[in-house]
Amino acid sequence: MHYQQVVITVSQEQVDRLSDALIENGALSTAIEDANAGNENEQPIFGEPNMPAEQVWQQSNIVALFDENADIEAIVSAAARDCAFPMPQYYLETIPEQDWVRLTQSQFDPIQISSRLWITPSWHQQPADTDIINLQLDPGLAFGTGSHPTTHLCLQWLDKNIRGGETLLDYGCGSGILTIAALKLGCGRACGVDIDSQALRASEDNALQNHVHAEFYLPDDLPPEQQFDIVVANILANPLRLLAQMLAERTRTGGQIVLSGILAEQTEELSEIYQQWFDLNSPRTLEGWVCITGRKRA
Structure with a gap:
């Protein structure tokens, strides 16, 4: 069995709602990452003492995992519609089934x-x-x-x-x-x-x-x-x-x-x-x- 992985770049106003909507529409899991990780625009993890109390990054990547038969276009469209967001652009790749323990x-x-x-x-x-x-x-x-x-x-x-x-x-x-x-x-x-x-x-x-x-x-x-x-x-x-x-x-x-x-x-x-x-x-x-x-x- 293969999996499909979708990466969607969104603003801080969209990230939580769209991530939840993807789960509700069939995503097996979602993760949120700093879209600027590794460059000079990377933001610190929120919550440090004496630091601004941002709750999310200004630009985030939602990384969502789906089974191999999922209709990605339909799911992303439905999730966006549920949030009243325009259809976002996304990057899709196939993740082959592996022995994840041995691979790690x-x-x-x-x-x-x-x-x-x-x-x-x-x-x-x-x-x-x-x-x-x-x-x-x-x-x-x-x-x-x-x-x-x-x-x-x-x-x-x-x-x-x-x-x-x-x-x-x-x-x-x-x-x-x-x-x-x-x-x-x-x-x-x-x-x-x-x-x-x-x-x-x-x-x-x-x-x-x-x-x-x-x-x-x-x-x-x-x-x-x-x-x-x-x-x-x-x-x-x-x-x-x-x-x-x-x-x-x-x-x-x-x-x-x-x-x-x-x-x-x-x-x-x-x-x-x-x-x-x-x-x-x-x-x-x-x-x-x-x-x-x-x-x-x-």
């Missing part, structure tokens, strides 16, 4: 971050070398399996710079990968923060799987006025702009900050913002993504 597993091989740091899914044999520091991490509901360049950049920095005993804040922790890596590399205490409660649950499960004790919080639950030796934020440029003062305040004097999720063309602007509090190092780049680091001035 085949896409996640062990990842070498450095000479000693690896990320290994649970279905692969763990490295036998006793000098290897291995993060056991499976793909799941939360973002962050170590395959993205921004995660690589942050992990490489942690591997080179953690000396042992530091405190660390991972803001926007996703799967908890940076929090867990920090503890395995020698941090004395590491806290992860995310706005998504599912991400926190995934992070807690991953920490348990890796036999480390990490703390995970929603933003408002992080103990106030607490400062850290290292603050890592691997998110996106927009929230990094808006959260700059808060992240600086969470970094102790003399402490270090690690920022990623930044496109190369956004480096100068973000650097100018964070130079208010930090002496910055030369940025590191990987596949068009940038990691900015620095030390907080007295």
